[in-house]
Amino acid sequence: MHALFELIHYAIRERLIDTIDYDYVFNRLLHLLDLDIVYQPYEATYKTDKTVDEILKPLLDHAVDKGKIDPDTVQMRDLFESEIMNVFTPNPSMLQQQFDTLKKQSIIAATDDFYRRSKKSNYIKMARIGKNHFYKVPSKYGEIEITINRSKPEKDPKDIAKKPVDTAYPQCLLCKENVGYYGHAAHPGRTNHRIIKISLNDEPFYFQFSPYVYYNEHAIVLHEDHIPMDVGKHTFYRLFDFVDQFPHYFLGSNAGLPIVGGSILSHEHYQGGRARFPIDEAAGFYTTRMNGITYELLNWPLSVIKMRSENRERLINAAEALRQYFSTYADESIDLLHETDQPHNAITPILRRTGSSYQLLIALRNNRTDESYPDGIFHPHPSRHHIKKENIGLIEVMGLAILPGRLHDAFTDIETILKEESESFENMEDYQPWLDELKAKMPVDDVRGLIERSAGEIFIRGLEDCGIFKQTDAHRRKFKQFLEGFLAWHLKY
Numbered sequence: 001m002h003a004l005f006e007l008i009h010y011a012i013r014e015r016l017i018d019t020i021d022y023d024y025v026f027n028r029l030l031h032l033l034d035l036d037i038v039y040q041p042y043e044a045t046y047k048t049d050k051t052v053d054e055i056l057k058p059l060l061d062h063a064v065d066k067g068k069i070d071p072d073t074v075q076m077r078d079l080f081e082s083e084i085m086n087v088f089t090p091n092p093s094m095l096q097q098q099f100d101t102l103k104k105q106s107i108i109a110a111t112d113d114f115y116r117r118s119k120k121s122n123y124i125k126m127a128r129i130g131k132n133h134f135y136k137v138p139s140k141y142g143e144i145e146i147t148i149n150r151s152k153p154e155k156d157p158k159d160i161a162k163k164p165v166d167t168a169y170p171q172c173l174l175c176k177e178n179v180g181y182y183g184h185a186a187h188p189g190r191t192n193h194r195i196i197k198i199s200l201n202d203e204p205f206y207f208q209f210s211p212y213v214y215y216n217e218h219a220i221v222l223h224e225d226h227i228p229m230d231v232g233k234h235t236f237y238r239l240f241d242f243v244d245q246f247p248h249y250f251l252g253s254n255a256g257l258p259i260v261g262g263s264i265l266s267h268e269h270y271q272g273g274r275a276r277f278p279i280d281e282a283a284g285f286y287t288t289r290m291n292g293i294t295y296e297l298l299n300w301p302l303s304v305i306k307m308r309s310e311n312r313e314r315l316i317n318a319a320e321a322l323r324q325y326f327s328t329y330a331d332e333s334i335d336l337l338h339e340t341d342q343p344h345n346a347i348t349p350i351l352r353r354t355g356s357s358y359q360l361l362i363a364l365r366n367n368r369t370d371e372s373y374p375d376g377i378f379h380p381h382p383s384r385h386h387i388k389k390e391n392i393g394l395i396e397v398m399g400l401a402i403l404p405g406r407l408h409d410a411f412t413d414i415e416t417i418l419k420e421e422s423e424s425f426e427n428m429e430d431y432q433p434w435l436d437e438l439k440a441k442m443p444v445d446d447v448r449g450l451i452e453r454s455a456g457e458i459f460i461r462g463l464e465d466c467g468i469f470k471q472t473d474a475h476r477r478k479f480k481q482f483l484e485g486f487l488a489w490h491l492k493y
């Protein structure tokens with residue numbers, strides 16, 4: 001059977017389309033791919049073990065031959081693939097209708113269906129995500145999870161050469177105008193990308209899945225307008241509205257300041273999903289209750305206050321009060337200055353529901369830099385940069401490391417050196433001090449395990465660098481004083 005028919009049979013089997021669509025999608029794809037093949041009718045009994053990527057490959061090769069993919073790079077193939085798979089993807093209005101109809105049954109049915117579609121249409125490339133390397137590292141904070149991210153395609157020099165003049169459209173990767181956008185050498189293909197309109201705090205937002213899923217049902221919630229990240233009381237109303245509508249999901253916001261914020265500060269957005277994280281198992285070292293809210297200081301590398309209550313309004317008021325209290329909080333003895341010529345204190349809030357109760361995590365953040373730490377005092381210090389130098393966003397605050405793909409090859413090279421199968425490799429300068437440390441621990445039976453564990457431990461030290469109050473007795477006392485100071489202040493208002 002020709003790959004085109006295999007693809008249509010796949011789409012019917014995976015419930016992307018109905019048999020009634022068969023002739024229509026055949027004709028659409030015949031033209032799109034400029035194919036000259038004989039029509040074959042639908043075969044209800046047809047079976048194949050091929051994956052969608054295996055079916056798509058000869059079709060994409062054909063498109064390369066026809067000059068429809070040029071240059072022949074992973075990026076340009078992805079753009080065309082997205083155009084092919086769009087044929088099996090409902091128009092935004094139809095998908096919205098399906099989502100809203102399913103939501104009347106149950107919100108879980110609605111998100112399940114949207115997630116299934118996002119995966120089966122290869123908008124989320126599960127085979128590529130499967131190449132990510134995942135492992136766990138035990139620590140005094142519990143098991144920390146590590147992902148080495150190999151699913152984002154590397155930049156190809158041919159793509160960079162082909163990069164068109166920046167048209168500033170869509171304004172960023174999050175903007176709603178990405179829906180159906182073909183993309184180009186410097187912008188991912190979004191022809192089969194879909195978003196669902198929702199309302200949070202009576203404001204227009206959209207719900208979508210991340211194409212790079214770092215955890216189960218990794219979702220992004222974006223504002224209708226391209227407006228900058230801004231964390232305030234409205235943030236809490238939006239987060240609470242979301243978990244009320246999607247009680248099986250958590251939702252969190254990155255801090256609205258550079259260094260301690262996410263990678264896109266120019267567009268108001270949140271990240272959520274149907275997943276639990278190491279921080280959800282973290283124990284507290286101090287607990288107190290006030291006004292129907294339980295406050296717990298966590299045994300965690302960053303400074304995190306867990307607030308729990310069944311009373312939504314009280315929790316929102318207390319969270320906003322805490323945000324304001326921290327925004328002017330300073331303690332020079334621990335290098336915490338809330339402002340210089342600009343504000344430095346911010347929070348990372350993460351909300352989930354547990355039954356009738358809400359659980360809100362507030363991580364305290366500060367983005368000040370100084371001469372010793374030009375990348376940030378409360379940011380992974382330079383000695384951790386061979387493992388992690390990017391911003392620590394909310395996913396990592398929760399104990400899931402997203403480490404750069406370059407580490408995959410670095411681990412392999414280091415393993416070879418430690419086993420004395422080779423002396424050195426190119427581009428190892430950044431890893432040299434670490435390599436020397438690892439050599440001192442040799443011989444061990446499980447060399448790979450040693451490398452992975454060590455990388456995980458360095459990541460955890462990087463998280464500790466981000467902690468405002470460190471996990472020492474003296475700092476824990478300060479953290480407790482901070483909370484008590486806040487509660488006394490909050491009581492007066």
Ligand SMILES: [Zn+2]
Nearest residue numbers: 172175226267
């Ligand atoms: Zn935008």
